Amino acid sequence: MNLKWLLVRRITLVALACFAAGSLIAVYRTSSLAYRQNADLAQSVAQQLDLQLLRIATALDLPKRFPDWDLVTSYALQPGQCVQLLRPDASVLKSSCTGFDSVSNPTPRWFVDAFTFLIGGEVLASRPVSYRGTQQGAVVASFNPLAIATETWRTIAPLFGFSAMLVAMLCLVTYFVIDRALRPTEEILKGLNRLARGDLSARLPPFRLTEIDRISEVFNSLAGDLEIASSDRTELARLLVDAQERERRHIARELHDEIAQKLSALSALAACIRIAAQSDAKELEGEARELEHMASSLMIALRKTLTYLRPQEIDDLGLLPSLQGLVAGHNKDAGGRTRYTIEARGDVEELNSETRAHVYRIIQEALNNAAKHARAHHVNVTLNQHSNAGGKKVELAITDDGIGPSADVEHPQYAGSGLIGMRERVLALSGSLNAGPLTDGGFRLRIEFPAHQQEGAV
Template sequence: MTLKWLLVRRITLVAIACLFAGSLIAIYRVSSIAKHQNEVLAQSVSRQLNLQLLRIDTMLDIPKRFPDWDLVTSYAVQPGQCVQLLKGDGTEWRSSCSGIDTVSNPSPQWFIEAYKYFVGGEMLASRPVSYRNTVAGSVVATFNPAAIASEMWHTIAPVFGFSALLVAVLCIVSYCVIDRALRPTTVILDRINRLARGDLSSRLPAFRLVEINRISEVFNALVADLKQTSSERAELARRLVDAQEQQRRHIARELHDEIAQQLSALNALAACLRMAVQRDATELEGEARELEDMASSLMVSLRKTLTYLRPQEIDDLGLLPSLEGLVATYNTEAKGRTRYTIQASGDIEDLNSETRAHVYRIIQEALNNAAKHANAQNVKVTLNQICNAAGENIELVVTDDGMGPVRDPKLKTFTGSGLIGMRERVLALSGSLDAGPRAQGGFGLHVLFPSHANGGAA
């Protein structure tokens, strides 16, 4: 529910509560009036009968005329009101009632039943009839509950109609006023959503309302700080990745210049030793051949390590041939269990050497994760250059149809040293990375970064 409708609903509920409270006050007032009328009637009849007893005692009247009920009936009795004279034992002596006009002034039956259920009672009023401490009876005045309910209905019905119209008008006016007052929130939500999508250029305009304008000022300040912090973080990540690549390059150079040369010499010496023992000491030929095989195996392992540390093909052949060679290597190692493919479009080779190295590393790590964890039959790498209003971007997508890595249920994102390393490289490229299960099954990695990103030295 939006804030606008929430406020309108609460205002409506308050208005209905006020209407209900007003109706209760009206009902209480009608009940009080009815009770007062009963008390007045009972008091008047009781006083009249007491006066008749006084006249009888003073010989001004005869006892057989008591009670003189014709005199009582001269009192104005309200519709639905009854007055009774009860004997000392509680039996009815005399009574007089006024009927109810249910034709010209009808009231809903449900309201009458509701009154009987919640209020009920006849608003009974009783007064004794006595003379010189001798009780002759009692006068009881009551109201028919239907008559009181009818009076209540005709009292509150006009209020209900007018109040319903007033509530409707109030809702419409409140909606228009609140809609106008909260119109800036649409802009605020739009900017927040843009910020959530990573658009750090989103800013809020100035507003006339002081409170909302303060939100605008704080939002703009926070976004500016976030943009600066993100820029500093990206620069720090670029330097970190740059240092890693420089360290990899240094280690690769040392291995190539020192260890590789020594292994080549060792392999040559092992071959010479094997040929020598073939002539002079044939019993040592097996050990010599084993030494030669060990040297050759070490050369192969060293070559793989050098390729992992710093693929020379990126600088010599280009990014796409290097990636095709990488995919071919994984296909060879998979031995048909998994099929790796790559598809590229756009001017991928126009990327600077640093960015190409980062792209190679990201794809290398993604394929490595797929080979270790996905248990997939197909792994596809897509590398495209996208040109739109936002500029030129590089989109990298790696998908598989396997199980994907297991996510820690306590975490909201997928973690691991591989993904952390990829995030650092993407951050250094001023890009974004999304990784997670796909709706159609398998796991997907999506990377987007500007074509002219400052990737740092590789």
């Protein structure tokens, strides 16, 4: 939930709770006042009746005039109030009540029911009437609950409209006040979102509030530290991976210049021995042929090793012909089960040697994994160099129509050390890597990096 609406809702609930508490206080005060009025009335009537019994006992009054209810009716009863004289057996001897106006200001039924529930029924007070230790009855004064509820409603009803208007104004004012107070949080969220997307140059402006300004200072400090650490990490990754490629290139050259030449000479010498043995030493012809076969096998193995270490055609022919040869090799190995294609746009040959090697290795790893795991009918490689506001960029995408990943399981094609190696090379290229399933099935690996890379130090 939005923080502003959450705070407004809670403030509204507090206002409504205060209004409810005020209403309960009004109910309590009204019921307390009714009880006191009943108690005073019952006490006064009981005293008058006790005095009449005393006059009867002293022959100042006649017993048949008891109770003299005319004296009781002279009391001013409140609307809805009743006073009764009960015999000792609780039967009613005398009773007097007044009505109340429930038409001019009708009370909602729900309020009457709630009021009756809160006060627990009738509000009444009782006082005994006795003479010389003998109880002659009891005076009971009571209020009709509807009368008290009506009186309470007359007090509370005008406040309902005023309270509703007050709560609405309070919500409106609170929303704008909170919106203004929390406006800096929008800047903070924007900065966090930029940071989450990898934009380590994101910075927050200073704020007037001390606490939020402190957040801005800490955010900017952390973003600066992350930017420096990321830059150092990128540079270190570039140096390490470039050094690895240079070392591979050096080893490949050494193997090609030394071992390959000697194996070629060994193969030629074995062929000469075999030819000579055919006429001079028949018994050595088989050994010579075996030696020639071993030399040829070693040459084939060496060529595979050299291709793994550093494809010679990258330097001799260029990146694009090397990739076309890589794709052709996969098509040959697939035997028609999977079709591999490559599309290239822009001048990708202007990239330096280390960058070309990284691109080749990334595509090589992706195609190997697709061949092993994707079970695709078609795997397409697109390599595009384009220009935008940030300069020249290289965009690389490997897309397959294979099994694709499930919603909660990482695609096996890009799991494990293969993806780690790709990420290291992309980091060395100062680029970004995104891998994910396609809506219509399959999977796509997308990489983007700056086209102009500095040559690594030898």
